[in-house]
Amino acid sequence: MAPLPIQERHILKVAFGVAAGIFAFLFTGLSCAQAEIIRLGTLNTVERFFEEQPSAVGEVVRVALAREGHELELLYLPRMRSLSQANRGVLDGDLARTIDVSSLAENLVKVPTPLCHTSYYLYAPVHSTTTNHWADFQNPKPVMLSDMLVATELWPESLLSFEPLKLPDTSQALRAIEKGQANILLLPEGILEILTSNKPTIQFIKLHPVIAHRDAFLWLHKRHAVLAEKLGQHIQNIKQSLFDSGRVTDVHFTCGTLMTLAKSMPQ
Numbered sequence: 001m002a003p004l005p006i007q008e009r010h011i012l013k014v015a016f017g018v019a020a021g022i023f024a025f026l027f028t029g030l031s032c033a034q035a036e037i038i039r040l041g042t043l044n045t046v047e048r049f050f051e052e053q054p055s056a057v058g059e060v061v062r063v064a065l066a067r068e069g070h071e072l073e074l075l076y077l078p079r080m081r082s083l084s085q086a087n088r089g090v091l092d093g094d095l096a097r098t099i100d101v102s103s104l105a106e107n108l109v110k111v112p113t114p115l116c117h118t119s120y121y122l123y124a125p126v127h128s129t130t131t132n133h134w135a136d137f138q139n140p141k142p143v144m145l146s147d148m149l150v151a152t153e154l155w156p157e158s159l160l161s162f163e164p165l166k167l168p169d170t171s172q173a174l175r176a177i178e179k180g181q182a183n184i185l186l187l188p189e190g191i192l193e194i195l196t197s198n199k200p201t202i203q204f205i206k207l208h209p210v211i212a213h214r215d216a217f218l219w220l221h222k223r224h225a226v227l228a229e230k231l232g233q234h235i236q237n238i239k240q241s242l243f244d245s246g247r248v249t250d251v252h253f254t255c256g257t258l259m260t261l262a263k264s265m266p267q
Helices: 006-033 044-052 056-066 079-088 149-153 170-178 191-195 222-244
Strands: 037-043 071-077 093-097 108-110 116-125 142-145 165-167 184-188 204-221
Touching (some): 037 079, 056 071, 056 093, 056 222, 071 079, 079 093, 079 204, 108 222, 142 170, 165 170, 170 184, 184 191, 204 222
Parallel strands (some): 037 071, 037 093, 142 184
Antiparallel strands (some): 093 204, 108 204, 116 184
């Protein structure tokens, strides 16, 4: 067969290039369309704050999931509802828990690498005390959060004897403190500052000593057991990269750390 004229060969080459480009576009679009969205529950009381100032915890998980071809969607829910929905498979998991939930949610598996660490402190309105030591606090009126399991179990026994007021969430606890119904509350460090950032009329003091230090872990539904192991390695690598680059001063940064990683982390 005689070779094609140069002009026809050029036309065929261009046509092949266009076809290849269209195929690549369609294949890429198909791959993107198939990217699984991983829906995780997280604390609802900090929703607006973290929409404006992303938490390092959420960003680390987002980057880790992206490395496995997944997208992250956070749903801000009351803590027990989040845990229940994750256990039933309605959600894919629960973002950050500082207690072992395996006895409460048998369908969840723990990602082996901790996301962050936090310290639990007792807080009191400045006007309600002349001391910064909780053991010396006079006339305590504790308010306990029934929606925060770890905060329930960490309360000092000496304060539990004062019959704590039990409320479902932090917002209601703060309203009770505003009304004088309570004057001491246990929370992870940094959360109270976030919650009261738009309420300058409430000033709190952190009471010492610290109640407990805890690591927070990501929990996934057991259908994602293989993914959980992979995410553990990704999270470890991402945190180490943040430390090596000087973005954080401790590879085990606190859960209240704020950071946007979108433009600074390799995907």
